[in-house]
Amino acid sequence: MEDWRRIDIDAYEPENHLSKEELLPNLPETSKEDIEAISKQARVYLSQGKFIEALKLGLSYPPYIASEQIKNLHTETIFEILCSIKNNHNLNDLSSFVKQLDSDEQDTLVKYLYKTMSTSYGQKQGGLLLSWYEKTVEITGLGPIVRFLSDRRTV
Amino acid sequence: MSAPVIYQLGHQPIKDHTFSPDRSFLAITKGNEVELYQVSSSLTIKPKLFTILKGHDKTVTSVDISPDGTRILTCSQDRNALVWEFDGNDYKPTLVLLRINRAATVCKWSPDGQKFAVGSSDRVIAVCYYEAENDWWVSKHLKKPLKSTITSLSWHPNNVLLASGSTDGHVRVFSAFIKGIDEKPEPTVWGSKLPFQTLCGDFINETGAWVHDVSFTPDGNALGFVSHDSTIGIIYPEGEGLAPRSIINVKTQYLPFKSFVFLSNNKLVVGGHNCNLIVFEGDESEWKESYKVEKQKDLINDIPERKDNDDEEEISSHQALNMFKQLDLKGRVNKPSNGADGSKALSTIHQNTISSIRLFSNNKVSTSGIDGKIVIFTV
Secondary structure (H helix, E strand, O other): OOOHHHOOHHHHOHHHOOOHHHHOOOOOOOOHHHHHHHHHHHHHHHHOOOHHHHHHHHHHOOOOOOOHHHHHHHHHHHHHHHHHHHHHOOOOHHHHHHHOOOHHHHHHHHHHHHHHHOOHHHHHOHHHHHHHHHHHHHHHOOHHHHHHHHOOOOO | OOOOEEEEOOOOOOOOEEEOOOOOEEEEEEOOEEEEEEOOOOOOOOOEEEEEEEOOOOOEEEEEEOOOOOEEEEEEOOOOEEEEEEOOOOEEEEEEOOOOOOOEEEEEEOOOOOEEEEEEOOOOEEEEEEEOOOOEEEEEEEOOOOOOOEEEEEEOOOOOEEEEEEOOOEEEEEEOOOOOOOOOOOOEOOEOOOOOOOEEEEEEOOOOOOEEEEEEOOOOOOEEEEEOOOEEEEEEOOOOOOOOOEEEEEEOOOOOEEEEEEEEOOEEEEEEOOOOOEEEEEOOOOEEEEEEOOOOOOOOOOOOOOOHHHOOOOOOHHHHHHHHHHHHHHOOOOOHHHHHHHHOOOOOOOOOOEEEEEEEEOOEEEEEEOOOEEEEEEO
């Protein structure tokens, strides 16, 4: 027999397949307007010095079901918030910010830390992201990292 | 609390293990084979290997012993399941007609030992029973709406309901009622009319991550599962056709859990990639971590213990030679100055993932690990 290891056996049973769409969680789609509104509101909070409000807002509405473009837009918003907090506080204050988040928000924060590390603008601020990462994992343990890896709801 | 009993049975991974109901022998999977060990009642003597079951030609994925202790069930990636019976001299296998085209991943006897279920990556669960006229085990398939690999199975105490966990993050409860074998079951919280293949419940975890293990509570009125997102879920159904009364999702800060058992309706013990057992307690309003079975160092903050003078200490040329020999032979470095504890990397007994946990007695559980250990813990 020829190279049987390369035979795509799934092709013979198309109806039994799980498509990528089927694996996505059943959640409402996020529109561009929603994300822009959040971004605007977050900037208002930041200008008023309400840092934790801005962070919580950003992390409460992650666009799980949305186009890549919308997801990237929101990532930029989160990045802006993280930079702003870091620039206005000293390193040890980051812990208190992380502590004020609930466990869902902490999970989302870790997801965005990884995502921003993969962007070109994030890589220029590697030190900043790593200090956020260090302070977060110190408090949350390994759980959020495992959930970042296993969660099908990607940001 | 008595000290854990540790058996190091070779160095190959043990994917699954099970003790016979009277605790007189132990079956473990090892590569393509299953090894049977005689266990002393005092547990202090190292188990003695007395038989190797050779019949599969790919990795054995699961092993289970029937409730009366006479039949050993094994299944393997070679797409077969075998039922082994002792004929006075030796264990003889009977092939099961599974009719699946991909690996069998998990097998479980029903509580009365009349039938068993085999999960597979062929997107079916084969429910198997004995057909006397042909003298073999035949199967009926649970198919819909399965579309992914089955990782775990659990029988309800009534012998009819079967729970499955799969890699699409779903936990499902099916009826595996076989006409002519099962008595008509009493109605339960999961449903009352139960012809074969009835889907009595379909739940998904929050993240959609792989479900690694699933189990009914001892009373059968709730269902627990552990997933690859380091969470534990427990479902309390309200009744037929109604939304569940409560779904508990416990997020933890550990590495993912591979296996768990209920110690009672309100207490469970989990273990997995974090190499330690952790006990959780709760009810339908909340579940919480109550304690770790072994003391464990934090993997993030604590680096492995070193002696203070470690760096200064010079090693002799003889020790250095041994070190390089070790490196050459085993591919690892043991700093000679560390002595005995140098080889122990983790602070727990298991040095690698705990692959399966089984109830041993009222307050004891047995675990098997990728490190080739079987350990009996008091919890």
